[in-house]
Structures are given as C-alpha cells and as structure tokens.
Amino acid sequence: MPPIWAQSPAPSIADFAVLAQAAFDGLPPEFRALSGEVEIRVLDFADEKLLDEMGIEDAFDLTGLYDGVDLARRSVFEATPPSRVFLYRRPILDEWAERGDVSLEFLVTHVLVHEIGHHFGLSDDQIEAIEASE
Template identity: 70%
Template structure:
C-alpha cells in the first residue's frame, strides 16, 4: 500500500516533473557519459522509459508497490549467451520514471541525472550477468 502523499512529487512549484521524453534524454546523456569501453561492451541494448512497470512484471517479481522498482533488465545476459542460441528478443533496459522521481524526491542528496545514471548502470550490470550483490560490491569500491 502506498504511503500517504506518495507519488505526488513537486519538483519545482512552477515546473512540471520531467516527462518520459525528458527522462529518455537524461538516460541517453547518462549512457553517452559512460566510458567508451563500457559502452562498447554493452553492445546492442534497447533503453526504454516508462512511467511504471507493467502489473505482470510486478506480479512475477512479487512486488506489491510499483514505486519499489526503478529499473529492470530484460533479456539473456552476456554471461549466458551462446552463438549457437537464437536470441529472438533484444536485450532491454527499462527505467521507470515515477519510481525514480519518487526516490529522487525522498533522497534529496543526488541530482536526478545522478540517480538515472545509477539505475541505468545497475541494469546494464545485470546485462553483463552481474547479481545485485556483485553490483553493490562494485559500487562500494
């Protein structure tokens, strides 16, 4: 169940919250700012920004509150791919605008661009076959 007032973000009194297109531009800028080698290793991944994850994704993951999921990697990670295996669906990284905005507003200690970069890199880590624990350890260094 959502907390009272949760999801009602006031970024600035006179400006609306960043749109899906704004988020896509921030995500693209975040990806372009990553080191060349990292981007090259990422390969062909489609990045997509949605307001929230679909209900079926939340159900599959056992998540009740859609604000708890800020991003998701969908596909076969690089560690489990084989040239002999068909790969009919492209790898995708989803960023969820409303949960990211909510976390950003609650934290107040990072810029929106920094948070989007964090979520993007985290999901690309899953593309590389890293677990959440692996990613947390790398970020801690």
C-alpha cells in the same frame, strides 16, 4: 542554463529518455561498446503482471529492470532477442524527491548502470559490492 524540464512540475518520459541517453553517452567507451546493443526504454511504471511475477506489491519499489539474456549466458548457436533496460520514471522521481541528496541525472545514471550490470551477468550483490568499493 538549467534543463528545460527544470521549469515544469516533473520531467516527462521524453525528458527521461534524454537523461538516459546522456547518461549512456557519458559512460566509458569500453562499457558502451559492450552494452551497445541494449535498448533503453523509459516507462512510468512496470506493469502489474511483471510486478506480480517479481512479488513486488508497490510499483514505486522498482526503479529499473534488465530484460534479456546476459552476456555470460549467450550462445552463438542460439538466436537471442534484443536486451532491454527499463527505467521507471515515477519511482525514480519519487526516490529522487525523497533522497534530496543527489541530482536526477546522477540517479538516472545509477539505475541505468545497475541494470546494464545485469546485462554483463552481474548479480545485485555483485553490483552492490562494486558500488560500495567506489
């Protein structure tokens, strides 16, 4: 049976939260254990201030973001605020519609795993190399 949102024009933020949780729950247990403290949030877009700070002109160019101190830079001697992964619904939907070659579930999982990779201290280049080797 198709998901309930398949009959609506676009999945809502709440629908995306369900997709993100399902994606997280489907990850290997070891991966989940290491990233378990990461809060996953879904928003329509990144805010203008963040986009300006990142030098991004088009909000559709940012599908996800890791915000926090990665595991490689943490210290037991300093309090660390919770890490967060943001998934941006509208840019993900736009990429999904443009591509047409992957499921929305696949794309949400891809963005989520990419951002959790930053939580582990991996750079974009390292994450892309891992993805290319699969």
